[in-house]
Amino acid sequence: MTALDTYSQTEHPEASHTQAVAELIQADSLSLHYGKTIAFSEVSLGLGAGEITAIVGPSGCGKSSFLMCLNRLTDLVPEAEVTGRLSWGNWDLLHPKLDTTRLRRRVGMILQKPNPFPLSIWKNLAFPLAEHGIKQRAEQQQRIELALQEVGLWDEVKDRLRSSALQLSGGQQQRLCLARALVLQPEVLLMDEPCSALDPISSRRVEELVLGMRGRYTVAIVTHNLAQAKRLADQTAVFWTETAGGKLIELGATTQIFEAPQHPLTQDYVRGLQG
Amino acid sequence: MTHPFQSLFLNSTRRNLLLGMGFSLLLTACSSGSSADQKLTLTGSSTVAPLIGEIAKRYEAENPGIRIDVQTGGSSRGLADASQGLADIGMISRGLKAEEEGEFQGFVIAKDGIGLIVHGDNPVQAISDQQVVDIYKGEVDAWQAVGGNNAPITVVNKAEGRSTLELFLKYFELENSEVQADVVIGDNQQGIKTVAGNPNALGYVSIGAAEYDIAQGSPIKLLPVDKIAATTETVQDGSFPLSRPLTLVVTEPPMGLTQDFINFAQSEQVHDIVRAQNFVPVSSSLAQTQSEATAN
Amino acid sequence: MQTPSSKPGLDWAAIAIWTIATLITATFCCILLDILWHGLGQLSWEFLTTAPANAGRDGGINSILVSTGLILLVCLSVSIPLGVGTAIFLAEFARGNPQFSRWVRRSLDILAGVPSIVFGLFGYAFFVQRLGLGFSILSGGLTLACMVLPILIRAAEEGFRAVPDGYRLGAASLGLSRWGTLQQVLLPSAMPGLVVGLVLGIGRAMAETAALIFTSGYVDRMPGSVWDSGRSLSIHIFDLSMNVPGGEQQAYGSALVLILLLIVINSFASWVAQRYQLGL
Ligand SMILES: Nc1ncnc2c1ncn2[C@@H]1O[C@H](COP(=O)(O)OP(=O)(O)OP(=O)(O)O)[C@@H](O)[C@H]1O
Numbered sequence: 001m002t003a004l005d006t007y008s009q010t011e012h013p014e015a016s017h018t019q020a021v022a023e024l025i026q027a028d029s030l031s032l033h034y035g036k037t038i039a040f041s042e043v044s045l046g047l048g049a050g051e052i053t054a055i056v057g058p059s060g061c062g063k064s065s066f067l068m069c070l071n072r073l074t075d076l077v078p079e080a081e082v083t084g085r086l087s088w089g090n091w092d093l094l095h096p097k098l099d100t101t102r103l104r105r106r107v108g109m110i111l112q113k114p115n116p117f118p119l120s121i122w123k124n125l126a127f128p129l130a131e132h133g134i135k136q137r138a139e140q141q142q143r144i145e146l147a148l149q150e151v152g153l154w155d156e157v158k159d160r161l162r163s164s165a166l167q168l169s170g171g172q173q174q175r176l177c178l179a180r181a182l183v184l185q186p187e188v189l190l191m192d193e194p195c196s197a198l199d200p201i202s203s204r205r206v207e208e209l210v211l212g213m214r215g216r217y218t219v220a221i222v223t224h225n226l227a228q229a230k231r232l233a234d235q236t237a238v239f240w241t242e243t244a245g246g247k248l249i250e251l252g253a254t255t256q257i258f259e260a261p262q263h264p265l266t267q268d269y270v271r272g273l274q275g
Numbered sequence: 276m277t278h279p280f281q282s283l284f285l286n287s288t289r290r291n292l293l294l295g296m297g298f299s300l301l302l303t304a305c306s307s308g309s310s311a312d313q314k315l316t317l318t319g320s321s322t323v324a325p326l327i328g329e330i331a332k333r334y335e336a337e338n339p340g341i342r343i344d345v346q347t348g349g350s351s352r353g354l355a356d357a358s359q360g361l362a363d364i365g366m367i368s369r370g371l372k373a374e375e376e377g378e379f380q381g382f383v384i385a386k387d388g389i390g391l392i393v394h395g396d397n398p399v400q401a402i403s404d405q406q407v408v409d410i411y412k413g414e415v416d417a418w419q420a421v422g423g424n425n426a427p428i429t430v431v432n433k434a435e436g437r438s439t440l441e442l443f444l445k446y447f448e449l450e451n452s453e454v455q456a457d458v459v460i461g462d463n464q465q466g467i468k469t470v471a472g473n474p475n476a477l478g479y480v481s482i483g484a485a486e487y488d489i490a491q492g493s494p495i496k497l498l499p500v501d502k503i504a505a506t507t508e509t510v511q512d513g514s515f516p517l518s519r520p521l522t523l524v525v526t527e528p529p530m531g532l533t534q535d536f537i538n539f540a541q542s543e544q545v546h547d548i549v550r551a552q553n554f555v556p557v558s559s560s561l562a563q564t565q566s567e568a569t570a571n
Numbered sequence: 572m573q574t575p576s577s578k579p580g581l582d583w584a585a586i587a588i589w590t591i592a593t594l595i596t597a598t599f600c601c602i603l604l605d606i607l608w609h610g611l612g613q614l615s616w617e618f619l620t621t622a623p624a625n626a627g628r629d630g631g632i633n634s635i636l637v638s639t640g641l642i643l644l645v646c647l648s649v650s651i652p653l654g655v656g657t658a659i660f661l662a663e664f665a666r667g668n669p670q671f672s673r674w675v676r677r678s679l680d681i682l683a684g685v686p687s688i689v690f691g692l693f694g695y696a697f698f699v700q701r702l703g704l705g706f707s708i709l710s711g712g713l714t715l716a717c718m719v720l721p722i723l724i725r726a727a728e729e730g731f732r733a734v735p736d737g738y739r740l741g742a743a744s745l746g747l748s749r750w751g752t753l754q755q756v757l758l759p760s761a762m763p764g765l766v767v768g769l770v771l772g773i774g775r776a777m778a779e780t781a782a783l784i785f786t787s788g789y790v791d792r793m794p795g796s797v798w799d800s801g802r803s804l805s806i807h808i809f810d811l812s813m814n815v816p817g818g819e820q821q822a823y824g825s826a827l828v829l830i831l832l833l834i835v836i837n838s839f840a841s842w843v844a845q846r847y848q849l850g851l
């Protein structure tokens with residue numbers, strides 16, 4: 001792919017849209033450093049379309065940082081610098097002139113800590129829609145109801161859509177954040193430890209949701225819960241902190257990672273946390 | 276589409292309200308330039324300002340279409356602004372000094388006497404000028420020494436920059452750096468309140484202000500200076516030594532409105548105002564001679 | 572082991588804090604009661620709607636109120652947009668340049684501590700003389716704006732800094748525009764800080780005399796426009812209690828009006844902010 005090619009792709013993102021769905025998001029020798037701190041380096045990893053990829057590993061090995069590269073949230077960190085290659089089909093995601101608004105609409109993200117906006121439940125979903133040009137009340141209504149139903153929140157909140165989202169419970173808030181991402185109808189969902197702040201029942205709900213997305217969304221989920229990774233993921237990536245920041249030490253089908261890990265560190269990690 | 280800056284702060288009704296207010300503000304702001312009426316600006320002494328403010332109001336009432344703005348900031352401001360042309364007339368609560376007479380011309384409009392005050396319960400009836408000097412220098416610090424109670428003297432002095440202070444220091448031939456003050460006050464009222472609240476205090480304030488507060492029941496009394504009783508009468512007839520003229524100053528010989536206003540401020544028509552402000556009127560002829568005297 | 576020994580220490584601290592708090596509150600209440608006691612008798616519709624007479628000893632304060640309102644309006648209509656704008660810039664846009672922000676912040680802190688008389692002299696030299704605005708409400712309002720801005724900016728900036736980063740990340744990951752995020756999410760969440768800044772700023776502006784005596788001036792006539800000189804409530808109170816023998820009663824009345832006005836303005840500000848924050 002030539003530089004000219006890439007440029008024209010960003011100029012006409014719609015043109016690449018249909019092809020991209022079928023493609024995977026591919027990172028090649030991707031590295032990220034914050035000033036002198038290396039978050040992770042030389043990561044090569046592909047997210048299969050419609051598949052669920054779990055990213056596991058000890059704290060500080062660059063999992064969140066990796067996710068943030070995928071929707072260019074790293075742009076928000078002044079000293080963050082990304083090198084290597086990251087593409088979606090023939091769309092160069094690291095291109096400096098990339099339309100990040102369009103990218104982020106197609107790549108939704110849920111953070112570890114639920115972060116609904118301090119607005120009403122309705123406005124939490126209607127505001128992103130309006131920002132992306134969907135201002136008609138009827139369409140908003142339809143999309144919002146659909147998204148809330150998908151995360152199983154509709155019945156719980158349909159009578160208090162106008163009350164503050166901050167009054168919801170932690171689990172409800174996280175599902176609202178999920179709905180807020182889904183209402184924009186993304187193709188990819190990045191989830192950074194979505195269940196770490198949740199009780200087991202809410203966790204299970206979110207897990208069911210993720211399982212229900214298989215085939216419809218491309219999902220990358222960071223988790224410290226190995227059992228959860230095992231239950232959900234098609235493929236699993238194991239990150240590990242080495243001398244120069246985090247590295248991807250093993251990548252494979254989830255069954256292989258948990259039943260026949262190759263890397264000695266993975267063997268310990270899988271055994272230790274399960275035992 | 277609303278502009279982001281507007282909707283940033285307010286929703287539409289509130290925004291319209293504020294915009295409307297801003298707009299009407301702009302309108303009134305622009306409309307003012309057209310008032311072609313005559314205007315006079317006076318600045319200076321905060322002692323003279325309330326008096327001139329009242330005189331100005333009466334003058335405005337009698338001469339429609341004329342506006343007189345009175346500003347304050349101290350006698351030195353009055354001289355500076357008159358000198359720079361920022362004010363048509365300066366106000367000072369003293370006579371012109373010899374070195375100022377080249378640049379300014381002064382017109383006395385009233386007099387203010389400065390009286391020594393002590394608490395009403397203080398048995399001391401009089402103190403000599405020398406005793407005042409000794410007390411303010413800190414060489415005498417107990418009332419016994421001047422025939423009073425066995426109690427320390429609380430010396431009340433004026434803050435730097437006040438013309439009352441200047442007059443006081445000049446009369447008693449003191450330097451402000453020599454004064455050992457216990458309390459430093461800004462204005463008459465503060466001085467009266469300080470002395471009224473402290474049986475052992477000695478201070479000095481305008482006689483007009485002190486007489487008014489005594490009439491209102493304030494527990495203070497005025498001491499004579501150089502054996503002359505401190506009253507508006509002795510100030511008026513010129514026998515009271517510690518008094519000051521309230522003076523209007525100009526840099527050029529007054530003409531037109533300026534002249535007319537100065538004449539008005541010196542006339543008998545405003546004597547009731549002068550008295551109401553606790554100052555002592557000077558007769559027109561007296562003012563004339565005094566301004567001539569300063570000019571010579 | 573440590574708990575019992577640290578307990579009495581804690582109690583002492585609590586007692587000290589409570590004593591100080593009580594003392595401060597009591598002092599404040601004393602002042603308030605004093606003003607209420609002396610001022611309540613003055614307060615009437617008449618007092619608010621008639622012009623001052625006899626150097627302020629008689630009559631009311633209608634022109635003073637209008638001047639005060641206009642001065643405040645000029646001050647706020649300049650300082651709010653500038654202050655909030657600068658705070659937004661510092662907290663949201665200048666993140667990549669911490670050295671610059673630190674420098675700006677330090678300058679603001681110094682400015683916030685500058686005595687008001689210095690602002691008064693600056694306003695006199697710059698607005699009154701240099702720009703030729705003369706003694707006018709405009710000069711006074713602009714001088715006050717200079718004085719209030721550092722306080723407003725710092726408080727508003729703290730407000731923006733207190734907004735959880737999750738909101739910014741969440742908004743960015745939804746591909747929301749910066750302006751949209753600012754309006755819909757950041758501004759409402761920063762509202763408490765903005766209100767604190769506004770209340771402090773208004774309080775300082777309304778209480779100001781030194782910066783106004785040289786700028787908006789002393790004239791107690793009803794102002795025709797912002798180009799006219801106008802006497803603020805604070806200067807009126809100062810003049811009545813300091814330069815006008817027998818002006819004490821009216822001074823108390825005016826002080827009471829000033830306090831009531833502050834209470835009304837502050838509660839209005841919090842009310843507006845609260846509504847805004849709730850997204851109503
Ligand atoms: N904004 C930042 N500025 C500087 N360094 C950062 C920043 N964010 C993360 N880092 C560093 O980058 C490395 C990777 O951090 P990251 O948050 O990606 O780890 P993680 O794998 O998600 O850990 P955890 O499981 O604890 O969430 C860490 O050493 C961290 O200190």
Ligand SMILES: [Mg+2]
Nearest residue numbers: 063064065192
């Ligand atoms: Mg993380």
